[in-house]
Structures are given as structure tokens and as C-alpha cells.
């Protein structure tokens with residue numbers, strides 16, 4: 001089953017398990033995996049949701065022989081990546097790692113963790129699912145696309161650059177967000193005669209902020225799938241050129257990204273929406289893996305990049321409902 005909540009809303013949703021339609025699907029970063037949830041979307045009251053019980057001990061998948069990449073190893077790898085970026089003159093490459101949370105000494109209430117995230121991140125798409133051996137929870141506000149079925153209007157955003165809310169932007173973050181904006185604009189221009197672009201402004205997500213530019217364009221409905229295929233993965237989660245960066249990610253990262261940095265597709269009566277799957281974690285019976293990454297540029301400091309991933313991991317960590 002799957003539960004989710006849309007940005008700026010309090011209603012909780014799930015899917016009706018007795019209908020064959022498919023309106024919710026999770027797509028892996030490399031597009032090799034897709035998890036579909038059968039059934040029409042239906043509202044679930046908070047009281048009904050509260051009556052359900054999901055703990056890590058109910059999960060069947062176990063994490064075995066996991067070696068967590070430590071700070072020294074990660075920073076050394078980033079040194080090599082920065083050399084690679086310079087050699088290939090890349091404007092950015094997004095690299096990630098997995099942070100281990102072991103459940104040896106406590107258990108986690110998954111339902112309450114989801115509710116905590118709903119409360120902490122009102123602007124996020126928040127989800128929680130268990131299907132077969134898999135369980136994921138995530139909460140983030142980056143939209144890959146929102147298509148209005150009535151007006152054919154398509155909205156998307158360029159989101160990149162990360163600092164603590166109280167810090168001031170430097171050229172590093174400004175330069176890091178620009179290729180994302182340019183990439184999105186160039187693709188949209190192939191699908192629409194007019195593309196509306198907003199000013200770039202701060203997008204707050206808990207204790208951190210990102211730079212954000214919004215886009216609007218009218219597109220043909222038949223082109224929607226092609227547009228999403230061209231947009232994903234944007235340089236917010238990958239890099240440009242896309243193919244070279246996807247290969248580099250495969251070579252440098254020591255883990256498969258699975259659903260992290262992929263997208264979640266939800267179709268309602270009015271819209272077809274695509275949310276970027278970040279600030280998320282994969283849950284097992286004995287542990288969770290929090291997936292976190294960031295855009296690396298020629299100007300990156302490996303230590304700051306490590307800290308940025310630690311900061312991003314707080315989104316899940318701080319909202320875990322722990323029972324001793």
C-alpha cells in the first residue's frame with residue numbers, strides 16, 4: 001500500500017486496492033524499475049490512518065553486510081570527482097551517498113514518521129509505501145512536472161544550490177543552479193512556442209534553502225511523456241551532458257540509486273504530477289538507508305559537500321518516530 005499527501009494540503013490519500021486503474025507509480029533514477037500501485041486514488045481520514053500500525057519490525061526485507069561510506073572515503077572520492085569535472089569541463093555533476101540508521105537499539109513507528117514529515121514539510125509531497133519487500137518514505141518539494149489536463153498548461157522548476165537558511169548565496173550556488181535553468185528552458189522551447197520564466201528566488205525546505213526558478217508552458221498532451229523523458233533526470237539530480245553524467249554517476253557511486261532521484265507520478269482528475277524523489281529513505285526490518293546527494297562543481301569543497309549531505313539527511317532523521 002501507498003499513502004501520500006500533496007504540497008500545501010492536509011488531506012491524506014491512498015489507493016483503492018480493488019480497482020485495476022493505475023494512478024500512482026514510482027520510477028527509479030535509471031528508469032530500469034517502476035513500481036505501480038493499483039486502484040483509484042481515495043482519501044483516507046487521519047483517524048483511519050492513525051488506526052493502522054506499521055513498524056520496522058513488520059517489514060520483511062533485511063539489510064545485510066552494509067558498509068557505510070565514511071566521511072574520509074566520501075571526501076576522497078569527491079577529490080577525484082572534482083578532477084574529473086575539471087578534465088571534462090562539466091558545469092556540475094550530482095553525487096550521492098547512503099547514510100545508515102541501524103535499528104539495533106530502537107524501533108521506528110513508520111506511520112508516525114510519515115505524519116511527522118507531513119507536519120515538518122507543508123510544501124512537500126510526502127509519501128510512505130510498503131510493497132513486496134520494499135518500503136520507502138520521502139518528503140520533498142521539487143516538481144519535475146505538473147500537467148493540467150483541462151488547460152494543457154505544464155509547470156516545472158529549476159531547483160539547485162543548497163545552504164542553511166541563515167547563510168548568503170555565493171557564486172558557487174548561483175553558478176550551480178544556472179545549468180539546471182538553462183537545460184529546462186531549452187527542452188521546454190522544443191515543446192512550446194512560449195515559455196514563461198519567473199525570477200530566481202529562495203525555496204525553503206526545513207532548515208535549508210535552495211535557489212528556484214519556475215517555468216510555465218502550454219504543451220500538447222500527446223507530448224507529455226516525451227517531455228518528461230527528456231527532462232528526467234535534470235541536472236538538479238544528474239548533470240549535463242546527461243549521458244556522460246549518468247555514466248559517471250554509475251562509475252563513481254558505490255551503490256545503485258534505486259528510487260532515489262527518480263520520480264513519483266500521480267494522476268488525479270485535474271492533473272498529472274511528477275515529483276522528484278529526494279529527501280527519502282529505504283526502510284528495512286533492521287535499518288534504514290537515507291539517500292542524500294548534492295551538485296559537485298569545479299569550485300566544490302569536499303568537506304562542505306559532506307556537510308551538505310549531512311544537513312539534507314536531517315529531513316528524514318529528525319522526523320523518525322523512535323520507540324525505545
Ligand SMILES: C=C(O[C@@H]1C=C(C(=O)O)C=C[C@H]1O)C(=O)O
Nearest residue numbers: 160161162236278292293294295
Ligand atoms: C540531490 C539532492 O538535492 C538536489 C540537489 C541540490 C543541490 O545540489 O544543491 C538541491 C536540491 C535538489 O535539487 C538531494 O537532496 O539528495
